[in-house]
Amino acid sequence: MSHDLKVGEIREQYVTEHQIWQHLNNFYYRSSVSTSYKYVFFKALLENLYNVDDKLGLSYNQIFYSFTNIYWNLVIHHNLAQSHNKNKPARAQTILQKYANDNAIPSEWQFDQLEDSLQLKIVNEVKRDCKQNVIGAFYGDTAGIFYEFDIKQAHFRFNKPVYQFMKKYQRILINLTNYHLGKYLEKVNEATSTMALLSKIEVISKRSSLETFYKVLTQFEQNRCFYCNCDLSTNRRKTHVDHFIPWSFVQNDNLWNLVLACNDCNLQKSDKITARFYLESMLERNHNLVSIVREPTYFNTYENKKLVDLYDYSIMNGYTTLWEPRKVHGLKN
Template sequence: MISGHRLSKGDYDHRHLNTDEIWQELSILFSSRSRNSASYKYGFFKSILDNLYNVDDDMKLTFDQLFGKFAEIYWNLVTKYRIAQMPAGKSAAVVTVINDFVQKNNIMAGIPFESLTDDQKITLQTKVKNKCKQNVVGALYGDTGCIFYAFDKKEEWIRINPQVYSYVCKRKTALEKLNYYEWAKYLEKVNTEETTVNLLSKLDESSKRSNLSVYRQILFDEFESRQCFYCGRPLREDGIQVDHFIPWAFIKDDKLWNMVLSCRNCNNKKRDKLAPDIYLRKLVTRNKDIQMHYYKEGIRKFSQSIDLRGSEEMKNYRPGGLMQIYTYARENGYNEIWTP
């Protein structure tokens, strides 16, 4: 195992790996052999898992994507749930950045990340990125035996090894649970009993947003989706629900290509289940329309920030990718099908 945190860039090992070899390296992260003592590696591993389906054609994730999640996760753990990340008297760099930001901006105690303004989010994410990229990226690289990803701190990206990518996608839920377990075990040592009540749920929901109204705005107002995606009944303004087509519990991310509008009834019944294949194809068609729209708009330049956000979220979308994620969801245990 190498100490990777000082490296400015690194490539992954290109040899062919069988599943045993991949597991041998990844499991170091969850063992006592791992070098890091802070909670970073768990938080950064979660940032990668939450971003797994946002890779571009080259398997790259940018530091903005990764540290965007990282900042959100730690913001909620630190300010919303008050969970310490290091023993008393010590402060993790990310916590220092967050606390400074709270003070400077007079932010009310306990507010969730999603309630910050867009400007505040970007400022905070950039600060967290600049402070944490030095140690975190190279450290996890070293802790996973240099097989997981290549990285470049100057160009600010990681590129996931395709062999490890498909390994992780097929076992995402299990790896995520293992990560929470080890993370929780670490956090229990540095926190009081009261703070760690429901700790696993707090970790799991540290990047969950409850306000999805932006998707309602995009889909209902911009794209005039006026019927429930599932049952086809007309949507009443007061009963519109934003639904993750592939359940949030699996995907842990909000992106326009996975968002549909539904009636209350369908949303309540669907929960963490998958809809049948025919709805997957319907979503692929719907997404194609959205892409076409943004393609045409792109020529005229976006006038509204909401369009900009929508088109940004469609950037790395591929229909084949969506179908693959649907299969991954089933392989990870989301195999209960709900038919409207």
């Protein structure tokens, strides 16, 4: 059985888009599903597409942080069962409920609101209990062409053509996965409709607050709007942390994709990307930030090419309206 696999090699290095779609459709429509694991796992991979290292590898911590974050928000925050068998809940569900009960955490809280040390503890336990089952099962459903893995070595690496495919069709794959997860959850949580579930699932990984990033950015940068250059120092309430490439596309909160923006720019830009000129400013901004921010995890896997790729692929995925502010304020010095 594929869910018992401890090691899996990439079965075919050269695969066409046609083959990849075939295996994906097989996964979406034909694979046996007893819990929501595989959908949440694939969502976690999609969220981490731009966190790969130079060999297209992902750490188990990255994968299972996303996996646990999604699960917490589904299970604790929205109180949704994740298994078709009421008497046999998904293991991840049991783990999370135990932590929520033991620590008396109210259901209003999202995962990012827990103490960092508690988050880490939970992620480690979910990782330990779920890695073998989840990674091997999805590998089997996609005929071993998506990635290679070794549970003992905590190794995971994408197959290159599949990785390119996932970037090219990222938005569609996010939508498809959300839809299938919604359909599954509707089945096992009889009372809720897929449409109502979808609106929750679409923002399930979104942080409750970007305050941590606000602190880092104001500490190391001039307090000015990245887009219109207005002075932000006078009004905290009107300062936003903005995803340079919209969150709806990246589904992630990497510091290298975050900027300070004024209220007006934030509202006007909304879910759009900017004119290309700002991409150049962003690369320069990151170049400066890398050299002064002392917390290395913020830039672990960052390289300029990733941001350029992200920009180009967001256009390819339909973010075609290029926004820029109507008025740019003059530089002070």
